[in-house]
Amino acid sequence: MLKIKNLSKTYKTGDTALSDVTLEINKGQLVGLIGPSGAGKSTLIRCINRLVEPTSGEVWLGDVDLAQLGRSELRHQRRRIGMIFQEYALVERLTVMENVLSGRLGYVPFWRSWLRRFEAEDIRRAYELLDRVGLLQHADKRADALSGGQRQRVGIARALMQTPDLLLVDEPTASLDPKTSRQIMRLLTEICAERGLPAIVNIHDVPLAQSFMERLVGLRAGTVVFDGPPTDLSEDALTEIYGAEDWNTMRPGDDDESEGPLDVERAAEVMA
Amino acid sequence: MTQTLPREWAHRAPAQRAILWLGWFALVALFVWCWQIMSQDTIWAFVWDAPDQALDIGGRMMPPKWGYLPQLMKPLWDTLNIATLGTIGGVIIAIPVAFLAARNTTPSTTFLRPIALFIIVTSRSINSLIWALLLVAIIGPGLLAGILAIALRSIGFVGKLLYEAIEETDARQIEAITATGAGPAQVLTYGIVPQILPAFWSISVFRWDINIRESAILGLVGAGGLGLKMNASLAILAWDQVVVILLLILATVVLSEWVSAQVRKAII
Amino acid sequence: MSSYPGTWRRPPQIVSDKRVRLALQLGVLLYLVLALGSVEVNWQRVSEGLERGQRFVMGFLQPDFSSRWKDISQGLIESLTMTLTSTVVGVLVSIPFGIGASRNIVPRQVYVFCRAVIAISRSLQELIVAIFLVAMFGFGPFAGFLTLSFATIGFIGKLLADEIEEIDEAQVEAIRSTGASWLQMLNYAIQPQIMPRLIGLSLYRLDINFRESAVIGIVGAGGIGATLNTAIDRYEYDSAGAILLIIIAIVMVAEYSSSYLRKFLQ
Numbered sequence: 001m002l003k004i005k006n007l008s009k010t011y012k013t014g015d016t017a018l019s020d021v022t023l024e025i026n027k028g029q030l031v032g033l034i035g036p037s038g039a040g041k042s043t044l045i046r047c048i049n050r051l052v053e054p055t056s057g058e059v060w061l062g063d064v065d066l067a068q069l070g071r072s073e074l075r076h077q078r079r080r081i082g083m084i085f086q087e088y089a090l091v092e093r094l095t096v097m098e099n100v101l102s103g104r105l106g107y108v109p110f111w112r113s114w115l116r117r118f119e120a121e122d123i124r125r126a127y128e129l130l131d132r133v134g135l136l137q138h139a140d141k142r143a144d145a146l147s148g149g150q151r152q153r154v155g156i157a158r159a160l161m162q163t164p165d166l167l168l169v170d171e172p173t174a175s176l177d178p179k180t181s182r183q184i185m186r187l188l189t190e191i192c193a194e195r196g197l198p199a200i201v202n203i204h205d206v207p208l209a210q211s212f213m214e215r216l217v218g219l220r221a222g223t224v225v226f227d228g229p230p231t232d233l234s235e236d237a238l239t240e241i242y243g244a245e246d247w248n249t250m251r252p253g254d255d256d257e258s259e260g261p262l263d264v265e266r267a268a269e270v271m272a
Numbered sequence: 273m274t275q276t277l278p279r280e281w282a283h284r285a286p287a288q289r290a291i292l293w294l295g296w297f298a299l300v301a302l303f304v305w306c307w308q309i310m311s312q313d314t315i316w317a318f319v320w321d322a323p324d325q326a327l328d329i330g331g332r333m334m335p336p337k338w339g340y341l342p343q344l345m346k347p348l349w350d351t352l353n354i355a356t357l358g359t360i361g362g363v364i365i366a367i368p369v370a371f372l373a374a375r376n377t378t379p380s381t382t383f384l385r386p387i388a389l390f391i392i393v394t395s396r397s398i399n400s401l402i403w404a405l406l407l408v409a410i411i412g413p414g415l416l417a418g419i420l421a422i423a424l425r426s427i428g429f430v431g432k433l434l435y436e437a438i439e440e441t442d443a444r445q446i447e448a449i450t451a452t453g454a455g456p457a458q459v460l461t462y463g464i465v466p467q468i469l470p471a472f473w474s475i476s477v478f479r480w481d482i483n484i485r486e487s488a489i490l491g492l493v494g495a496g497g498l499g500l501k502m503n504a505s506l507a508i509l510a511w512d513q514v515v516v517i518l519l520l521i522l523a524t525v526v527l528s529e530w531v532s533a534q535v536r537k538a539i540i
Numbered sequence: 541m542s543s544y545p546g547t548w549r550r551p552p553q554i555v556s557d558k559r560v561r562l563a564l565q566l567g568v569l570l571y572l573v574l575a576l577g578s579v580e581v582n583w584q585r586v587s588e589g590l591e592r593g594q595r596f597v598m599g600f601l602q603p604d605f606s607s608r609w610k611d612i613s614q615g616l617i618e619s620l621t622m623t624l625t626s627t628v629v630g631v632l633v634s635i636p637f638g639i640g641a642s643r644n645i646v647p648r649q650v651y652v653f654c655r656a657v658i659a660i661s662r663s664l665q666e667l668i669v670a671i672f673l674v675a676m677f678g679f680g681p682f683a684g685f686l687t688l689s690f691a692t693i694g695f696i697g698k699l700l701a702d703e704i705e706e707i708d709e710a711q712v713e714a715i716r717s718t719g720a721s722w723l724q725m726l727n728y729a730i731q732p733q734i735m736p737r738l739i740g741l742s743l744y745r746l747d748i749n750f751r752e753s754a755v756i757g758i759v760g761a762g763g764i765g766a767t768l769n770t771a772i773d774r775y776e777y778d779s780a781g782a783i784l785l786i787i788i789a790i791v792m793v794a795e796y797s798s799s800y801l802r803k804f805l806q
Contacts, residue, residue, distance in 0.1 A: 299628070302624065303624065303625060303628050306620070306621035306624045306625050307621070307625050309617060309621045310618065310621035310622055310625055310681050310682070310685060311681075311682060313680055313681075314680055314681070314682040315678055315680075318677055318678035319677055319678075319682060322676040322677050325675065325676040325677075326676050329672070329675060329676070349578065350578065352575075353575040353578060353579065356571075356575060357575055357576070357579070393788065393791075393792055394788055396791075397751065397787055397788045397791035397792070398784060398787065398788070399751060399752070399754065399755045401667065401755050401758060402754065402755060402758075402765075402768065402784075405758065405768070405769065405772055406596065406772060406780070409592070409596075409772050409773075409775070410589045410590075410592045410593045410596060411585065411586045411589035411590075411593070412582060412585040412586065412588075412589055414580065414581070414582065415578070415579045415580065415581075416579060416581050416586070419579065485665060486665075488665070489665050489667050489668065492667065492758070492759065493758065506671065518668065521665075521668075522663055525663055526663070538554065539554075
């Protein structure tokens, strides 16, 4: 389904986020991506739908190499990839319904999206998805009126609205409490199972990853250092991923890198 | 840990204090020097005469000629129109300029962004009265010159605040819309516009409020509105009419400030 | 299976009553029609003016600094000296007014008086004040200096008072509890808290005063505005262009250096 070959990314600042990553993900497979802050998890999933441009390598989704596409072709292919974000990334001032419908933006012409005149079929599907994530009665509320868990459900509905072939999930539970986190993870796994949808989930919470994912990939300093079922994740493997000294203390500076590529690039612009 | 304590306590380190004193001294010297240059042509007899002049003018203002008020209604309507239409015009031009000037939306940082920034700076540094002066000379006196002057001045104000608002938008929301496969126009309308809409309305209303004040005096250079009447009254030294005009301007300004505060409260 | 509705309308965000919304929209439309209708445009005059407009744009692109340089430099010197002196005097006078207009540290009568002075200064346009002061003090930069000083009082006074009203009360209490007098309290508890802000505001006002100094010359209060007015009256658009470019350049320099200075001082 998804084949990543020799993928590398070096930022303009000279930081190497990924070096020579090769991965293959099959249909319906749930893959958890674990690793310390700054290991390149966020960069890896953003290189797949090219929110971050990879420096070199191939990303095959089905029989298309995403890394080679031009602007409009890329937009076309992005519709096949649903993305769910850390801290939800909903458009806060739009209604829940508009946020869900924004998953169709790649399919409808500009005037339809501008006038909010989506096709009846899309609207029916949006209601259906809102019902599936349990938010049917919140459709007309503004996104910023919802709680964290509810917002992430809207994020899931938006991604599914794209009728994707692949889900990219970036730290879905980073800003949620433990109970809500488990609910969201359960919803996510159920939905993937219902639709046979493969997903790559960035997750820093190892126990959560172990209990919900069927396969774990450990990333350290931009390279894959572990790949296997959760049951294989031994103490040694964890040390391999996170490093011995990282168990108790975090190195300063790691946080900055985990913020993601947008900020790195912006920082570069400010300094220039 | 045993340190010899300084004998005297001082607020600042000596070098720092010296720089500070030098700075203040330079400021005072500069002030005195400027004062001398500025006042060398001043005719002090006029200055000493000023209190008498003030009393004289004050005396002529009383009692205000309230009968003049009805004649001011048309100019007042003109003044409101200059401010409102000028604001609308300025805002319409400011929107594309702001998008060209914002780092995260400009299509080219090397060419278009500097041009947009230059438009903003030019518009901001030139007061609407100077714009009016130019426009009256170019297209003749009247409301149109006033409206254009207000519009030209508003571009910079609205443009600057709006492009700052655009740059402060949450990048993650924009990223999320991009990830759905939306085109650039859709990213703009779904990712950016909802985020800046409240700022946009509050900036526009704020500028409208300022423009009411400014349009009241544009007539002094011939651009229509209450200022025209003021100019005419000043020319014939009819201070009792001037005071009526001033009070009317004051009332309008207070009212527009209230309206703008209410509207902004409703938006936020 | 698909029993979900196939239509969805975005609910109105601000005015929820349909009739009120319609009335508002009609009102705005009516106003626009009336307002646009009241603008009488002499198109013939405008088309004649286009040629002049072209000359002005050319003048702006090819400014003539030299032929009127004496007038320009004289006007600039007046404007700059006026700006500096009026800012210094205005700030000095506005400090007591700003303190007096802070509800938390002065008696009520003082507060009302100072707020009234500030309100008058803020609501009177610089140009109107200039007209009066020119009538009283005669033409020239002295009237301009007084105008800008007066306007500065309202600006700095208001912002300073707002700042003082928002200071940390705990620090004031702590100093008061040591038995300090009112002046000592000002010096120890309030001054350190507001000093950076005061310097920032003064620099900002310096910038504004320069811009305004270019305007009040139109009514005879000296400065570069008077020169500009003369140039436009004589249809010397290349000189006018030069003056405008100088104003823009000075405003830009002032803006950048004052923001730099503010950063440096904080």
